[in-house]
Amino acid sequence: MLAIRMQRNGRTHSPVYRIVVQESQRHPLSGRVVAEVGNYNPETKRVVLDKEKVEFYLKNGAQPSSRVAFVFKKEGIALPKWYKEAPKKQAKAKHADKLRKNQPKEEPATEEAPAE
Numbered sequence: 001m002l003a004i005r006m007q008r009n010g011r012t013h014s015p016v017y018r019i020v021v022q023e024s025q026r027h028p029l030s031g032r033v034v035a036e037v038g039n040y041n042p043e044t045k046r047v048v049l050d051k052e053k054v055e056f057y058l059k060n061g062a063q064p065s066s067r068v069a070f071v072f073k074k075e076g077i078a079l080p081k082w083y084k085e086a087p088k089k090q091a092k093a094k095h096a097d098k099l100r101k102n103q104p105k106e107e108p109a110t111e112e113a114p115a116e
Helices: 053-057 066-075
Strands: 001-012 014-023 035-041 045-048
Touching: 001 053, 001 066, 035 053, 045 066
Parallel strands: none
Antiparallel strands: 001 014, 014 035, 035 045
16 A cells, blocks of 8 residues: 655754655655655645646545645645544543642632731
8 A cells, every 4th residue: 555655854853845745654754755746844834746647546546644644634635535533632631630720729828907
C-alpha cells in the first residue's frame, strides 16, 4: 500500500519537508520513494504541490498521513470519501480534584472595624 507522507530535510533547527509517495512499510528516511509530489517549509508556511500527481495517487488509493491531509485541505485538494480523519485527542488531568479551578471558593474574610 502506498502512503503520502512528509520526509524531513534541511539543517538542524530549520527543517524543510518533502511530500513523497512511498510504500507504507518503509521508513520515511529510507530514501526509497515512488514519487515526490511537493515540499513544505514550516518556517515560512510555504507549500509547493504538484496537484495533478497528488490527485492521481489519491485516486489510486494512496493513504495520506494526518499532517499531509491537513496540508492538502489548506491547499484545496479534495480528499477521497474513504479517508477518515484521526480523532482529536482529549487530554485529561490525572488528579482533576486537585486543580485550583475545582477547589471550593473561599469566602473573603470581612473583619469589622471595632466600634469606638
